[in-house]
Amino acid sequence: MTKTVFTGYTVKVEGLDSLLKWMKESDPKMQRALKKGLKESMQPVLQKARANGRYIQDDGTYAESLSIASRASGAQYILKSTDVAAGVKEFAKPGATRLVGPSSKSSTQRARKYAGQSLAPGVRAVRVGVPHRANKPRVMIPAVEDSAKEVEDRIDKCLADVLKEVENG
Numbered sequence: 001m002t003k004t005v006f007t008g009y010t011v012k013v014e015g016l017d018s019l020l021k022w023m024k025e026s027d028p029k030m031q032r033a034l035k036k037g038l039k040e041s042m043q044p045v046l047q048k049a050r051a052n053g054r055y056i057q058d059d060g061t062y063a064e065s066l067s068i069a070s071r072a073s074g075a076q077y078i079l080k081s082t083d084v085a086a087g088v089k090e091f092a093k094p095g096a097t098r099l100v101g102p103s104s105k106s107s108t109q110r111a112r113k114y115a116g117q118s119l120a121p122g123v124r125a126v127r128v129g130v131p132h133r134a135n136k137p138r139v140m141i142p143a144v145e146d147s148a149k150e151v152e153d154r155i156d157k158c159l160a161d162v163l164k165e166v167e168n169g
Contacts, residue, residue: 013038013155017075027166034162035074041154042068042077049079049143053089056138062089066139079140088128090137097125 016038023031046068053063065083070076083089085098101123119125 013075017073020074023166030162030166031074033165034158035070037158037162038074038155039068039070039077041151041158042079044147044150044154045079045143048147049139052139052143056089062086062139079144081140085128090139090141092128096128098128099123100126 020031020034023034046066049066050063053066054060056062062081062083062085065081065086067080067082069078069080071078088096088098099119101120
């Protein structure tokens with residue numbers, strides 16, 4: 001019924017933005033119901049990502065920092081993380097570190113570290129929990145790829161339900 005495009009961690013349903021605009025003008029209550037249903041359709045991705053994130057050897061902050069957010073007025077949904085080391089945990093090799101502490105620019109501090117210079121006062125390198133037997137990417141991309149068909153089916157069902165409600169009045 002719909003054409004769902006999975007790009008990286010983003011799911012975009014083509015034509016959904018114009019449908020949402022039309023619903024906003026005609027029936028805002030139905031638009032809110034559709035947005036709520038679409039966000040609920042993304043739950044399999046979030047659940048699988050959190051399950052994958054539990055294998056990373058940290059204190060559980062990475063898995064708990066994952067969430068689903070909407071963009072473009074609800075026409076796009078993304079899997080995001082608020083963990084500052086998310087990129088490292090997702091793609092790094094075992095033994096990776098990240099810089100912590102107050103600094104003007106972490107890129108400057110990384111350059112100083114790799115050049116063998118001392119870091120700014122208060123900045124230190126902290127090891128990041130990376131699984132030793134994991135392939136890269138570890139959490140987000142596999143969750144999106146494993147859940148693609150289920151999410152597409154849920155989106156189709158959500159759109160059909162909302163359009164049926166609109167039709168019934």
